[in-house]
Amino acid sequence: MSTLEIKDLHVSIDTEQGEKEILKGVTLTIKTGETHAIMGPNGSGKSTLASTIAGHPRYNVTSGSITLDGEDVLEMSVDERAKAGLFLAMQYPVEVPGVTMTNFLRTAKTAIDGEAPKLRTWTKDVKEAMTKLKIDADFAQRNVNEGFSGGEKKRVEILQLELFKPKFAVLDETDSGLDVDALKVVSEGVNRAQAENEMGTLLITHYTRILRYIKPEFVHVFVDGKVAEEGGPELADRLEEEGYDRYLNVKA
Amino acid sequence: MSETTTHIPEEKARIGAPSIPGFTEEGEDLSPINDNGGSPLAGASTKAHSHGGGVGVPDSSRAGRPTSTNVDDFAKLTGREEDWRFTPLKRLKGLHTDELTGAAPKIELTGNDIAKLSVVAADDALNGVAHTPDDRVSANAWKYASETHVVTIPKNAEGAKATLRITGESLAAAAQHVIVVAEENSEATVVLDHVGSAVLAQNVEFDVQANARLTVISLQAWEDDAVHASSQQALVAAGASFKHIAVSFGGDLVRVNPSARFTGERAEIELYGLYFADAGQHLEHRLFVDHAVANCKSNVLYKGALQGKDAHTVWVGDVLIQKAAVGTDSYEANRNLVLTDGARADSVPNLEIETGLIDGAGHASTTGRFDDEHLFYLMARGIDEKTARRLVVRGFLNEIVQQIGDEALQERLTETIEEELAATSN
Numbered sequence: 020m021s022t023l024e025i026k027d028l029h030v031s032i033d034t035e036q037g038e039k040e041i042l043k044g045v046t047l048t049i050k051t052g053e054t055h056a057i058m059g060p061n062g063s064g065k066s067t068l069a070s071t072i073a074g075h076p077r078y079n080v081t082s083g084s085i086t087l088d089g090e091d092v093l094e095m096s097v098d099e100r101a102k103a104g105l106f107l108a109m110q111y112p113v114e115v116p117g118v119t120m121t122n123f124l125r126t127a128k129t130a131i132d133g134e135a136p137k138l139r140t141w142t143k144d145v146k147e148a149m150t151k152l153k154i155d156a157d158f159a160q161r162n163v164n165e166g167f168s169g170g171e172k173k174r175v176e177i178l179q180l181e182l183f184k185p186k187f188a189v190l191d192e193t194d195s196g197l198d199v200d201a202l203k204v205v206s207e208g209v210n211r212a213q214a215e216n217e218m219g220t221l222l223i224t225h226y227t228r229i230l231r232y233i234k235p236e237f238v239h240v241f242v243d244g245k246v247a248e249e250g251g252p253e254l255a256d257r258l259e260e261e262g263y264d265r266y267l268n269v270k271a
Numbered sequence: 272m273s274e275t276t277t278h279i280p281e282e283k284a285r286i287g288a289p290s291i292p293g294f295t296e297e298g299e300d301l302s303p304i305n306d307n308g309g310s311p312l313a314g315a316s317t318k319a320h321s322h323g324g325g326v327g328v329p330d331s332s333r334a335g336r337p338t339s340t341n342v343d344d345f346a347k348l349t350g351r352e353e354d355w356r357f358t359p360l361k362r363l364k365g366l367h368t369d370e371l372t373g374a375a376p377k378i379e380l381t382g383n384d385i386a387k388l389s390v391v392a393a394d395d396a397l398n399g400v401a402h403t404p405d406d407r408v409s410a411n412a413w414k415y416a417s418e419t420h421v422v423t424i425p426k427n428a429e430g431a432k433a434t435l436r437i438t439g440e441s442l443a444a445a446a447q448h449v450i451v452v453a454e455e456n457s458e459a460t461v462v463l464d465h466v467g468s469a470v471l472a473q474n475v476e477f478d479v480q481a482n483a484r485l486t487v488i489s490l491q492a493w494e495d496d497a498v499h500a501s502s503q504q505a506l507v508a509a510g511a512s513f514k515h516i517a518v519s520f521g522g523d524l525v526r527v528n529p530s531a532r533f534t535g536e537r538a539e540i541e542l543y544g545l546y547f548a549d550a551g552q553h554l555e556h557r558l559f560v561d562h563a564v565a566n567c568k569s570n571v572l573y574k575g576a577l578q579g580k581d582a583h584t585v586w587v588g589d590v591l592i593q594k595a596a597v598g599t600d601s602y603e604a605n606r607n608l609v610l611t612d613g614a615r616a617d618s619v620p621n622l623e624i625e626t627g628l629i630d631g632a633g634h635a636s637t638t639g640r641f642d643d644e645h646l647f648y649l650m651a652r653g654i655d656e657k658t659a660r661r662l663v664v665r666g667f668l669n670e671i672v673q674q675i676g677d678e679a680l681q682e683r684l685t686e687t688i689e690e691e692l693a694a695t696s697n
Contacts, residue, residue, distance in 0.1 A: 073651050076643065101653035109651075113644045116608065117667030123652075126662060130653035162666075163648075179652065 021088050021104070021186045023049045023072075023219060028083035030064075030071050041067045043244035044083070047221075051186055054213065054220040056230060056255060059241030060263040065223045066110060068241075069191040072221075073107035074100050087187070102131055104186030108176040108193050115163035120175070121145075123163045124182060131183050148181045152208050169196040177208035187219040188212065194229035206232030227259040242266040332623060333559060333589040338403040342414050345407035354406055357585040357617050359553060362524045364470040364498045365444045367408045371415035373443025376469050378420050379436045386433035386459065387423045397421055397450055401506040402476035406528075409502035412472035415446035422451045424459040424485070431459035432677075439469025439497060447473045453483040453511075460486040460676060466521075468494045477505035479513045481535065486514040488675055489529075491554075492687070493521035500526045507567075509535025516674055517544040517573075519554045520687055530559035533567045533596075540569040544586075545671040545684070547691045548614065550579025557587040560603070562596035571603035574671050576664050577614035578691075587619045588634065597628040607638040608667050610660070661692050 030042035041064045049055050059065050071078045072085060074097040085092040087103055095103060115123065124145060129135045136144075149156065152174045164172050173193055180188055190209065194202055210233060212218050222233060230252070238254040240247045240263075247266050248254065336354070337344060348367050350360045360367065380388040391397055393416055404410035424431045435449070451461050463475065479485045491499060499522055507513045519525045531540045546554045560569045575584045586605040607616035620634035641663055649659035668688060675681050 073647075075647055096655075097647060097650035098653050098655045101651055107651055109648070113648045115645050115648060115663060116639055116641075117663050117665075117669075118649075119666065122662070122666065123649075126658065127649075127652035127654055130655070130658070183652070 020217075021051045021219070023105075023187050024084075024086045025068075025072075026084045026086075028068075028071070028085065029081045030067055030078050031081055032067075032077055032079065038079075040081070041078075041244050042071070045244070045246060047239065047246070049187060049219045049221055051217045051219040052213070053237065054222060054233060054235045055237045055239060056222045056224060056235035057239050057241055058224060058227070058255065058258060059247075060267065061225065063241040064244040065225075065241050066191050069107055069110075069189045069221075069223055072100075072105060072189055073097065098130065101183075101185075102133075106180055106183060106185035106188045108173075108180060108188060108190045110191040110193075110195065112164050112172045112176055114165045114167075116165065118163050119160055120163055121159045124179070127179070128182060144182065148178055151211070152178055152181075153204050154178060170198065170201040173197060173205055174201065174208075177205050177212075181208055181212050184212070184216045185218060187221065189221045189223065191223050192225065193222075194224055194226065202229060203232060209233055227255050230255050240266065333591050333621065334561070334593070334623075336405050338405045339410060340399065340404055340413045342407060342410040345410055348407055354557065354587075357583075358526060358555060359524065362498065362553065363408070363500065364442070366470065366472045366498065366500050367411065369444050371411060371444045371446035371472055373445035373470065374441050375416070375445045375447040376437045376439040376465070376467065376471060378449070379438070380422070380433060381436065382433040383431065385424065385428045385431035386461070387425070388433075388435075389421050389423070391419050391421055393418055393448065395419060397452070398448065400476065401450075401478045402474055402502070402504040404474065404502060405530075406502065408472050408500045409474055409528075412446040412448070412474050412500075412502070415472075416448035416474065417446075419448040419450055422449070422461060424451070424453045424457040424461075424483070426454040426457060428454075428457040428459065431457065433459065434462040434464055437463060437465045439465070439467035439471060439493065442468055442470050442496060444470045444472070447471060449473070449475045450478065451476070451485070451487065452478045453480060453485040455480045456482045458484045460488070462677070462680065463487065463489045465489070465491050465493055465499065468497050470498045471500070473499065473501040475501060475503040477503070477513065477515075479505055479507045479511045481508040482510040483508070484512045486516070486676065488516045488518065488677070488680065489527060490680075491517070491519040491521055491525045491527065493525070495521070495523060497522040498524045501528065503527065503529045505529070505531040505540075506534050507531055507538045507540055510537050511535070512539040512541075514541040514674070515543070516671065517542075517556055518546070518671075518684060519544075519556070520547040520691060522552070522554075524553045524555075526555040526557070528557045528559070530561065531569075532561040533564045536564055536566045538567045540567070541674075542569075542571045542573075543671050543674045544573035544575075545668055546573070546575040546584055547668075547688065548575065548577045548579075548582040548584045549691065549694065550613075551581050553583045553585075555585035557585070557589070559589045560591070560601065562590070562592040562599045562601060565596055566598040567596065568600045569603075570601070572671065573605045574607070574668055575605075575616065576608045576610060576668060576691075577616055578610040578694075580613035582614040583617075584615075585617045586636075587621070589621045590623070590632070590634070592622075592624045592626060592629060592632060594625040597626055598630060599632065600630040601632045602634070604635040606636075606667075608664065609638060609640045610664065657692075661689070664688065664692055
């Protein structure tokens with residue numbers, strides 16, 4: 020079993036008006052096999068947490084720590100974090116010109132595992148995973164995310180999640196822009212990865228509808244860069260009915 | 272509008288065709304609009320042009336550009352001319368102004384025994400069959416080239432492979448003239464392998480005769496100090512195919528102008544290019560496909576990568592579909608990948624169409640950045656920075672590398688790309 024531990028994390032970004040603090044002391048512990056939902060209104064810092072865990076250069080950690088089984092994640096480069104078993108399914112996956120999906124998937128798999136996958140089983144694995152996620156076979160020959168629709172990009176993120184088998188996955192608003200059918204397909208992919216690999220999941224979302232398909236054991240509500248409330252699945256149900264107003268009103 | 276009615280040609284009026292100028296029952300025909308006595312788009316200028324020596328209206332149509340073997344027919348360059356506006360004349364090392372009396376780069380032929388190399392006098396009848404200079408530097412090279420190297424692919428020859436190793440050994444401004452004759456029904460691959468240091472104005476002509484298939488790879492692998500302006504012109508006869516691949520990565524200033532003209536029907540022209548510009552380098556490619564006859568096909572694709580401060584690439588693609596060229600199928604595209612800040616890619620596709628009775632014509636140009644978000648995405652999947660850059664650039668340029676049939680050459684280019692990329696991370 021592995022543990023991802025975030026302690027009193029403060030994160031800021033550089034803006035034209037100077038440095039701006041976004042995360043103001045976040046503490047979270049996730050174990051493999053667990054699913055945590057992070058919910059909150061826009062601008063509360065949910066995506067900042069996701070990008071900071073993955074190591075996006077835009078975010079400066081001013082204090083606090085992130086550790087994976089005791090290892091200092093903040094000391095690791097972006098690729099080292101991925102190799103250590105962290106995966107970020109991005110909210111806006113970028114198009115990478117000139118690199119086919121096939122080439123990209125194999126290169127990434129090789130980097131993460133430290134050795135090239137066996138060609139025959141790998142090709143079969145990729146095909147199967149694509150079929151399950153209802154991704155057309157000819158996507159393999161297309162450049163990474165190039166010309167993909169929003170929903171296709173999200174499916175391709177989950178495809179990687181299934182193939183790379185991380186210890187912890189951070190899903191950054193994977194549900195946004197998906198219709199109900201796509202949402203089901205994507206959720207099934209996440210649930211498969213969790214069942215097969217004992218994966219720990221940090222599910223970041225604004226809306227509760229994805230929680231019908233992916234069941235969290237823990238729900239954390241982010242408001243203004245901090246965890247405002249924590250609880251079990253019942254907290255999500257309450258949010259569905261009441262929205263975020265009551266947190267915002269308290270603040271006001 | 273009673274006056275308009277009187278201008279409808281009788282035939283059209285008779286069959287009741289709509290009175291829209293330029294439209295026939297079969298589609299759009301622009302010639303009635305354009306052919307109004309010395310109009311800039313067609314007519315006199317075009318006709319004069321195809322036999323050389325014509326002076327049209329240079330800026331209105333590619334066909335109107337003056338052509339002459341006499342350097343004095345071209346005005347002195349100011350850098351404001353349409354075809355020189357991107358080129359830093361100061362760095363031409365006198366190719367446009369000086370007497371080009373330096374020693375021309377040495378030429379050696381290797382390959383199989385099918386292709387023959389000979390040297391003829393500068394006034395031999397072979398000169399100028401497929402080439403008439405269309406700028407001052409090219410005309411200057413014409414004036415000063417003291418001899419002409421001629422590679423001949425004999426009639427009906429199959430599988431001819433010829434590499435001309437062109438080695439520059441001095442930085443004195445020089446001129447050179449090379450001719451490749453692909454005789455009827457022959458099949459050949461010719462590599463022009465430019466290495467060493469040179470300040471060179473060069474004319475290369477390709478006479479691609481009926482049903483011949485000629486692939487040319489012009490490789491600019493110069494040392495850092497080289498200056499090279501090369502005007503490469505092809506005549507492509509009926510049923511022939513001509514594939515030209517320009518590969519530029521060496522030299523301080525390289526300007527390669529491939530142009531290809533159809534002289535017979537059912538012929539095909541493919542112009543490909545690959546360039547990789549480093550800090551301070553100027554790599555320019557200006558190409559011209561002249562659809563002068565009917566039922567021919569052309570395809571153009573140039574791809575370039577740029578990195579470092581003041582790396583500058585220029586791509587200008589002129590495709591002209593003349594009035595007579597009905598049934599033409601043509602496409603041109605340029606794609607640039609900017610790897611670092613401080614680099615500049617200029618890309619200008621020009622498509623002139625004088626008849627609407629064509630199968631297809633299109634152009635495209637894109638210039639994209641390899642930016643931090645790409646890098647983050649790939650690294651977030653475990654791929655280290657160096658590999659990530661390599662992956663992107665290699666994938667991007669590979670489309671052109673694949674066009675080169677020769678394995679050894681492909682490998683050499685792949686290695687070169689790796690070396691260029693290794694320089695990026697330093």
